[in-house]
Amino acid sequence: MTADVAPPPLDRSAILQLVQHELAEILEKQPSEIPEDAAFGDLGADSLALIELVEALEEHLAAQVAGFHIDDEDLEGLTSVHDAVEYVAAKLQVS
Numbered sequence: 497m498t499a500d501v502a503p504p505p506l507d508r509s510a511i512l513q514l515v516q517h518e519l520a521e522i523l524e525k526q527p528s529e530i531p532e533d534a535a536f537g538d539l540g541a542d543s544l545a546l547i548e549l550v551e552a553l554e555e556h557l558a559a560q561v562a563g564f565h566i567d568d569e570d571l572e573g574l575t576s577v578h579d580a581v582e583y584v585a586a587k588l589q590v591s
Contacts, residue, residue, distance in 0.1 A: 506557075506560065506588060506590055507590055508581065508585050508590055511581050511584050511585050511588070511590065512532055512577075512581045513527070514553065514556060514557075514584075515549070515553070515577055515580050515581050515584070516530045516532075516577065518549055518552040518553060518556070519539070519541065519545075519549055519577065521552070522541070522545050522548045522549060522552070523539060523540060523541060523545060525539075530577060531577065532577050532578050532581065533576065533577070533578055534576060534577050535575055535576045536574075536575060536576060536577070537575070539577075546571060546574065547571075549580070550566045550571065553566065553580075553584060554566060557584070557588070561588060564587065564588075566583070566584075566587075570583065
């Protein structure tokens with residue numbers, strides 16, 4: 497019988513890695529090609545790619561935080577990898 501093991505708590509570094517990994521999958525790049533200070537437009541991410549990123553983040557984070565959701569009206573404020581990381585960290589109350 498195995499005990500359920502809770503995933504480790506997310507810190508800012510883990511959130512950055514998650515955003516880079518998910519965006520790399522969407523854009524068919526390597527996570528190392530996605531610096532934190534990059535604007536989505538500079539990476540070739542259009543609004544559809546941003547929606548895919550949000551869906552991927554919600555799916556991944558819902559397993560750790562019940563009901564995690566990124567509001568549609570908040571999307572236009574997310575213009576860079578840094579913005580996405582800060583937004584998720586604030587929603588999760590991570591420093």
